[in-house]
Amino acid sequence: MFNASLKQFSLQLAEKKISSTELTTEFLKRIKALNPEYNAFITVNEELSLAQARAADQMIAAGQAGPLTGIPIAQKDIFCTKGWLTTCGSKMLSNFVSPYDAGVIERFNQAGAVNIGKTNMDEFAMGSSNETSFYGPVKNPWDHAAVPGGSSGGAACAVAARLSPAATGTDTGGSIRQPAALCGISGIKPTYGLVSRYGMIAFASSLDQGGPMAKSAEDLALLLNIMTGFDPRDSTSLQRNAEDYARDLQKPLAGLRIGLPKEYFAEGMSKDVENAIEKALDEYRKLGAQTIEVSLPNAPLAIPVYYVLAPAEASSNLSRFDGVRYGHRAKSYGDLADMYRKSRAEGFGAEVKRRILIGTYVLSHGYYDAYYIKAQKLRRLIAQDFTEAYKQCDIIMGPTTPTVAFNLGEKSGDPIQMYLSDIYTSAANLTGMPAMSIPVGFGDKNRPVGLHIIGNYFSEAQMLNVAHQYQLATGWHLQSPV
């Protein structure tokens, strides 16, 4: 039963073959049994989850059920959730019980979904392996010696290990797509501005975007239908008409033009990843698509640009954690400034401090133009490259990550090696374009490989169509490590 799609769960609930209370209880049991090994969840609260399940059962009985009513969803611990501990993977917020719900949480609540627990993540979403979490690393369900990726590592693990039917994630430089690839699941970062950032603890506001993680593109479409929509409390939320992201799933792919950026197929990609990607592209050609080479000349600059802009925004956003109104406060201190300094030194982990320091430096007097403005100019050049490429193709494909999942501890001492695992993903955050990862096979040590699909602005329905047609023709997304 744990392998069912969202549609199948919904049908079972509608036909009264199972109640939401029973379904939720089954998943809670599974989490209780397996989470001590995986560490995918930071907080599980049976009482709160079961109360939502009972309410969902009443909705179903009253004939008011929607597509996700009664279905358990794991929520990344970056989304403020009323009455739930919301830690963002940090000691700084290890005592923070949120007094309000994020926009995304409200939407799931209104849809009658059940929050099955809060998932582990890199501290403040800063990391690519889940190893910066104050709550410890998460294991990759395909190989317990490997990282699950990050920052949404707990979410990816939870879906892959079938601890939850689906999960939410957030993506600032690849944090949905990279763990989805490493754990062999599907995940999409929508166009910037489609998913509310209200109550989603901010890392880099101009790059952060929430999105769903699930077993298939079809499930992602149902989740996106719930997650997207205007929220006046988010100043960059877009006012657009509602769309059905599942509307184009069945379209054939004949005539689809797939752009392959030569920069993404150059050195850096490991052989095992390349083999899996080439096979996936062959499958697309069989489905009637044509592939053409395109060029993104400034793409290699995405990582340096990202590591100026994201830390700059982070240093500003994380200044709110001062130990005054909520969160960690040092036990002993002298004056007010000393209280700030000690609370922040104790509350933040090494990677978060490192990024705050980078950001503080690039924004400081005398360096602002050389780093911050320079990076913003390059951001425009990177975006222009994509706009040019879309004149020749409908969609762009490449590897999501340069290698399969690396070992726990392998890169945790080397920040630059860690940063380079987002080499293909961070450009979509800089441009704001939608991008997703789907599983397309296995590489070294039988660890999963993800295909990166990047679309033009607001092309989510088409991207999901492109992913779904592949998943109809192949079975990689149905493989499970458990």
Add this chain to the structure above:
Amino acid sequence: MTLSVSDVKRIADLAYIEIDEDEAKETLIQLSGIFNLIETMQAVDTSAVEPMSHAQSVTQRLREDAVTETDQRELYQSIAPQVEAGLYLVPQVIE
């Protein structure tokens, strides 16, 4: 660009993060490596390019100047480190 230990301490001071000598030395090594990576940006001529601050070219929305929030002081203060008589307590700043 070359950073020094005193630069690291100055930045940490600006960021209000306490840092000791050993941490500053360790941080210097890592930041220097990261800034070497960042320096690769300087190879591209961007003199004719406008900075891009945001993914969408949207303007700031305005709203009616009306009260939309309700008073939730007690709820918000229930998670504060230290409160008294409805006020957040911090060390004395005025003699």
